[in-house]
Amino acid sequence: MEKMTCNLPGGWIDPAGVVHREVLLSPLTGREEALLAENHKGEYASLVTTVLSRCVRQIGEIRPVPESLTENLLIADRDYLLLKIREATFGSQVQATVPCPWPDCGEKTDIDFLIDDIPVTSSEEKGPIYNLVLSPGAAFTQNGEKHRELTFRLPTGVDQSKVVPMLAQNEARALGELLTRCLQTIGSLNIETIEDIEELSPLARLEIEREMSKVAPKVELNMDINCPECARLFTLPFDLQDFFFGEMRTSRDLLYREVHYLAYHYHWSEQEIMEMPKERRRHYIDILADEIERLNSAV
Ligand SMILES: [Zn+2]
Known part of the structure; x- marks a missing residue:
């Protein structure tokens, strides 16, 4: 397949508010396969940006597509494009081996699926800014005043590359950092540093997290698998980036x-x-x- 068109489940929104969704992409060439196979020590988020900037030829009316745009795409759009580039380069069939997670089993299981069969859900509202009213119990108190209205945007590749390296050291801090980056305002307060959201209750965080996941486009990478050895069902979060770059190496x-x-x-x-x-x-x-x-x- 020399060229492929597809539609982003989210989309790129330009400064005028126009949503660009149709993508023209080309497969990886041998040169790019070799480059990615040899450069596997970098952070995945920046490697994904490298892949996208080489293969994504056009998004909506935008051509050529600058790297600053591909890294600012929503996470689901980037996952979706990575899947499509894999399909354009190596085909739709994916075969992998995973261990059964039940401790008394651990048997290796083959998984086999088509990229076209992965469920993709487009976002209905394109944002880029979303409103949320917290429940009364989750209100945010600042200088004695209670605030319930807030605005946020959805995480992008840039957020991912900033936050993922922090996850291993301090998960709570990393998630706080992500929330700080995505929250825009609470009441009349502009959110700029992690200290701004210190007073946000766990309930408020949960409500924000739920709303974010409700409005975000989705690429369903969780798979239900039946272990052929012990016959029990388990859900596997398919690690797309690990698979993509691992395949490049092998x-x-x-x-x-x-x-x-x-x-x-x-x-x-x-x-x-x-x-x-x-x-x-x-x-x-x-x-x-x-x-x-x-x-x-x-x-
Ligand atoms: Zn098993």
Whole structure:
């Protein structure tokens, strides 16, 4: 597949308030596969931005698409694009092996699905700013005054890259940081630092979290799996980024073998072959295989 169009479940909202949803994307070339296979030590959020900035050709009326735009896309839109780029490059079929999480089992289970079958839910209201009125019990008290009205936006790739590295050290602090970044106002107060939301009660945080997840677009990466060994059901949060970049690493040797094979038979330069996406390389390899078989059977 050389080019693909798809619709973002959220969308990019430009400063004039226009929502851009239709995306034109191209598959990864061999050069990009090699680059990602070798550069796997970075933070996933910035690697995803690298992938998107290389493959996303157009969003709505915007072309070319600057990196500053792809990193500011909503998290679900970025996950969705990563899935679509995987589909355009390697196809829709995904096969992986996961261990059963029941401690007395732990048997390895094969999972097998199509990217097209992953449920994607578009957001109904596009924002970018959303309003919420907290319940009376969750009101925010500041200088003796109670406030219930607040505004927020949804998390983006930039938020992810700022917050994910903090998660391992201090999860509560990381979540507070994310909330500070996404909350815009509470009553008449503009939210700027994590100290601004210190007085927010756990109930208020819960109500905000629920509303955020209600209005956000979704890519459902949780899968229900039946363990074939112990026959119990478990839910697996499919780690998309881990899978995507892991697959890139394991397919690197195959990539170099394909380049060698094509260079050997066609005498094309490495550079020319690396500019091709996988599907085109496979196509030429299939033609060569047919040709070699035809020659062999003619002897
Ligand atoms: Zn099991």
